[in-house]
Amino acid sequence: MPMPTPDGNGVLLTFTRPQELAGRYRTRFNEWVPPEYLAISGGAGGAVCIRLVGPDTGAIYWADYDITLELGLDEDEYSEDIMTHLTDDWNTFLDTY
DSSP states (O other): EEEEESSSSSEEEOOOHHHHHHTTTTTTGGGGGGGEEEEOOOEEEEEEEEOOOTTTOOOOEEEGGHHHHHHTTTOOOOOOOOOOOOOSHHHHHHHHO
């Protein structure tokens, strides 16, 4: 499923099973995702994430892995700049996409 990323190249392929979420938190590509988010999908160019803390807790975001090179991020460095707000909550995400 195409995701509305700034460059239009994100694709949602699969959702991560609940049993796998804890083990994948901040590993591999997900190291670029700030710790305030939980990546819940796999795909090309990024991941769908849920915001865990803050005033918009529960909001859905796209983590755009493709722009990490432009930002000059190291493999273990994270940045809020890769996060794109998609919807305010999970139900709206499901209805929209």
